[in-house]
Amino acid sequence: MENIALIESFSEFKDDKLIDRVTLMAILEDVFRSALKKKYGEDDNFDIIVNPDKGDLEIWRNRVVVADGEVEDSNQEISLTEARKIEPDFEVGEDVSEEVKLVDLGRRAILALRQNLISKIHEHDNTNIFKHFKELEGEIYTAEVHHIRHRAIILLDDEGNEIVLPKDRQIPSDFFRKGDNVKGIIESVELKGNKPTIILSRTAPVFLEKLFEQEIPEVFDGLITIQNVVRVPGEKAKVAVDTYDDRIDPVGACVGMKGSRIHSIVRELGNENIDVINFTTNDQLYITRALSPAKITSIKLDEENKTAEVMLKPEEVSKAIGRGGHNIRLAGQLTGYEIDVFREGVEEDVELKEFSDEIEDWVIKEFSRVGLDTAKSVLEQELEDLIRLTDLEEETIREVVKVLREEFEE
Structure with missing residues (x-):
């Protein structure tokens, strides 16, 4: 057969682990049917036999024998004289199957076939990659720095998939070189055209939450639950934790002896200051804990408007506000209250x-x-x-x- 050059085109892909044999055969048949439609106007009377393992392909056109001079549709019908050139004992009304050589499609059609085939396989690969990473949204992922651009870092994973870490998803203190391993959260996966765009984030609150799951066994096992996480990436974070087991100190378990458990998380986040507090449904107590390390004198709550007036001694005010106003801002985000600070006396x-x-x-x-x-x-x-x-x-x-x-x- 004159199909060797084209067969070599798809033989390059037949061992690709992302494409099983059945899928590859379906892609090949679809590509060839498109070519047949373009040349003959229709493809429903063609049989395509693909054997990717052997690198073999056959195309057969089925037509009905009609009397000479009565052919109305040359794609569906064949004259008796032409049919007997294929097999001398054919009669009118019988079905004729004739092999179509790839060379009959024309050189330009064969080149277009190859390009269409490659495009279809890449499209299939991209669909699989999209589905794979879509299932990983919200999960921690690690990839290697491949290229550093002004607005983003381009990463490659072990499979060669491209992952984007935009500048605004990087912690301000982050500094990476080519070849460095970068850990983050798969924040979003979108198909732009036929190509998946995978966005990694190191600033999302869920990244900190997943780091707790990864580093603290009680969180991973569900003995300790994380109720809320708020962050100013690279500066400060507050994590509210709870447990159904009264024998467990959730804050102590998360922080560890002398901060041993949380140290690796702090280091991963560029020395981000992490406050771990006990969650409670008592709003007054929750706000008091959230404003730590400041010591509160008294609190006046307006639960309907979600505002809190907090009274502190003058020397405690700066602690409550925190550097850059981060502490009071995060306490408000954590508790859902707009917090106003007042000096006592x-x-x-x-x-x-x-x-x-x-x-x-x-x-x-x-x-x-x-x-x-x-x-x-x-x-x-x-x-x-x-x-x-x-x-x-x-x-x-x-x-x-x-x-x-x-x-x-x-």
């Missing part, structure tokens, strides 16, 4: 919202976001700290400080 203080006629609302909200709700809470901070804590310009902060000082000088 501070007299003649004025809430910032009272200055709304002189200070714009968005500026007041930015100070409130980091726990600075009163005039004195702002004035007690150094200018450099206010710049670091908020997203405000230095000029804006100086104007606010000037307005607040004038209030107390009066």
Whole structure:
């Protein structure tokens, strides 16, 4: 047969472990039927026999013998004279099976067949890869740095699959070189065209949760459950844990002796400061624990509006707010409450919202976001700290400080 060159095309793929024999045969038949339709207009009267193991292929066209001069459809019918050239004893009305040589399809058709075949097999591979990684969404995965770009790192796993770690899914302190192994969570898998795009993340809260499962046996076994995780990647995280077994100290089990159990997690996350706290349905106690290491004097809750006014001694306020306002922000995210901090024993203080006629609302909200709700809470901070804590310009902060000082000088 004149099919050797084309057979070599699919022989390259027949041992691919992602393609079983039945699937490969189906792909080959589909490709050849497309070519037959293009040449003959239809393919329902063709039989295709594929044997990928032997690298063999046969195509047979079935037609009905009609009297000479009565052929209306040359694809479905054959004249008696032409039929007897194949077999001399054919009669009108009988079926004729004639082998179609690949050379009959034409050179351009054969080249198109090869390209179509390769495309179909790659499409099949990509579908399998997509399904495989779709099942791994939310799971930890490790791959090797292959190429470093400005906006992303391209990774390859042991199977040669390409995985993307975007810049915004990297911990700020992350620094990788080509050949380094990178651990993260499979965040999303999408088909763009026919190619799967696999996104890895090291900043997602679920990555920290899965690290707990990986490193702490009681979490893996389900003796300790993780109720919530909030993070500022690379800076600080809070993890609320619980257990149904009163004999287990969930916080102690997660942290380990002198932090031995959590140390590897902290190191993986670029020395991210991780607070592990006991979960409780008592909102007041939950907020108290969430604001650790600050010691709370009292809390006033508005459960309907999900707000909490927390009273602290002046020396505890900075602990509650934390560097960059991370502690109070994460405590709010963990508990679901908007937390306002007030200093105990501070007299003649004025809430910032009272200055709304002189200070714009968005500026007041930015100070409130980091726990600075009163005039004195702002004035007690150094200018450099206010710049670091908020997203405000230095000029804006100086104007606010000037307005607040004038209030107390009066």
